[in-house]
Amino acid sequence: MKLLIYTPHITSRIEYTTALLFGTIGGLTVQCTKDKAAFINTTHCFKINYTAAPVCSLELWIQPHGLLEQEDIAQQQILVTQWKGMPVFFGTNGHLPFDLLAASFYLVSRYEEYLPNQQDAYGRYAHTNSLAYQHNFLQAPLVNQWVAATIAMLQQQQPLIRIPKPDFKFLPTYDIDIAYCYLHKPLIQNIGGFIKDLFTGRINKVLERAGVLLMGMKDPFVNYDFMDAMHEICNLHPVYFFLLAQKRKAYDKNISPNNKYMQQLIRWLHKKYITGIHPSWQSNNSHAVVQQEISLLQSITGKPVTHSRQHYIKMNLPETYSQLLQAGIQHDYSMGYGSINGFRASVATPFYWFNLAANMATPLLIHPFCYMEANSFFEQHYTAETAAKELQYYHDITKATGGTLITIFHNHFLTEQKEWQDWREMYRLFILNNFPRVKKYH
Template identity: 45%
Template structure:
């Protein structure tokens, strides 16, 4: 595939490389040589206002990919063949799909002024996708199908790459145990609080767990291991290893023998990544130390992460990860809504808009988190299961990458978590592949 443009910019190179990776059997090439383009005998796309005699698919540039800097864009979302589109013009596909895809994939809107939520994050409800009803759709893949259809109409012999559906369940372990291994002081203070507030059931439960009469309700690791073996799943685990506990970092310290043993055991069985603490989001030194701590426990380099509380602020968070030697990140999703934050269901490289350059940080998006359904949407397990299946089927239909987030404490089956363990097992049993799945993060 040869693509002509008068202006070959970093933005255009980035988005063409993305489309090439997703659709091309061979790498797509860019040229600003009009004569060479006109004489090229193969499939080609004219991304310019120039008119050529030779057959080609014409896409008229909207202008975003020729710009530098970040400025408010005039976006009006319309529907074409019942698919949301914007940057509409006289292109054969009806809009500048390269510029529109770049806008969504680069998370352009997150660099513009916005009203952050209480954790300082960009909320889903302020996104273009939520406001225009396409958050539940991996929209860029729908656009790729439009592009394929038009190219095949002009170049029926052109061969596209065939993708495969991938499913990777992931778990954030930020509270490994509810009662155990928290020390005499922490448990003593909690005993006192429960007694003063007359929480006799909680007091009794804590006592039974600490005296070995009951299993800690957050210790669901054996059950998960059995589930993974039964359905041949290869999940990813992200461990919080903050040295100091705090309001937002409540895990057992990594120096504790029980925590070390838990992490080491999982590192033998599964891929393990870092769950950078809340504290590390504002300190690259803490981030690097936590990465080194996890590596020392697992005995292997740590290259993958997902932010605690999904605390993602562009471009700072991603720059810190790159500086710390992280090559893969799995934070791309929302806390307040389930869906496709970047409108994509496939891994993609992060583009640093402020520096106008593609980076080596590979982003693995997720589209469902159980905490979103429980705490933000206030859904029942049955309602969340319907949403989860819809998202799963969306990704499976396009042979994309499906990832979701769960927490071990959500399987405790008590309080607000009652019924979620059974819901998860039902989903795994009826909606996942029954053979060994490829792990794209390894």
């Protein structure tokens, strides 16, 4: 169904925002026009008037705030109020009490991250800076909710025109930061680990390491068959991201990407699923290192590498995304926080990155995640039981808006080691309880 939008100023920001809100999220065919007469005389479609005053009776009038007509980046005056039980800002006097387009653009473009801000201990944009955190809507896909409420208003104006509800999707993703706990590591590293565990009294780890290395027991981090079984049973299509740092340094602790067993694992998973690069901590400010890691993954799989997620969610705008685009990445999955769960861009739908520095849309498709188990455990200090409720909440609120739920798990959280058994079971039950089984599970 068509949506006609009247605006005297068709800017790159307006074109981008209207396409995202009403096309990608709303499922409508969107057209912007400067022709006032054509707008007034057009019938049999939804109409939004994005100007300073009403122009006809059968329209939804959204009065512009002005942000989408600007080309620069400047500090914005923001006052958060309420509309239909939802927080809103950039208040104006239209049929909506705020500029939906400008507010959505501000959130999705991550406008606030281009402004001076405080970084966290890892040199990342601190979530405490964000409008969503400060006004308690970080846990909501607010843009999707705004769009749903706006489309309902359009539907009330023209009840004979039906709009299908968007379909909910679930995309499980995995970061393979440490592919093996003990196997395929240098001898000196295993000896050092053995001594450290011995002197710190972790006898269970001493015995576990010995069992794997000397007695052929299964490495506890090798849980790929468990994940694979869940995907098969529920017909899920995950994405795996591999850390391929050439040097073991700082937060880059995977085994060597040149190890034949590491490469065999990547090839095995690549046969069934999408695989992507997990750019190392060391690569963050080096295009050459990013390109080296991408080229290595490409040589292992024999296919172009187009999917990526930053290790430790270490990213800065616009530098990180510009670097990925230059390296041939088409899909990025880093839009979320590595310090708290929630909707960093306040949206639960993949969207194209708008580069504010260049004031233009780009072909890089951003897949926002809202839940990472490491945030639940390390940052929010949740038990597996509390984390299960949190994950279910994100499932339910995303499903209600017809968005895409993207989760992050790590293979070393899904082990059968005693300290992680509850987390493995939490994830297993979440998958089996929420997604239709296409195969029997025993």
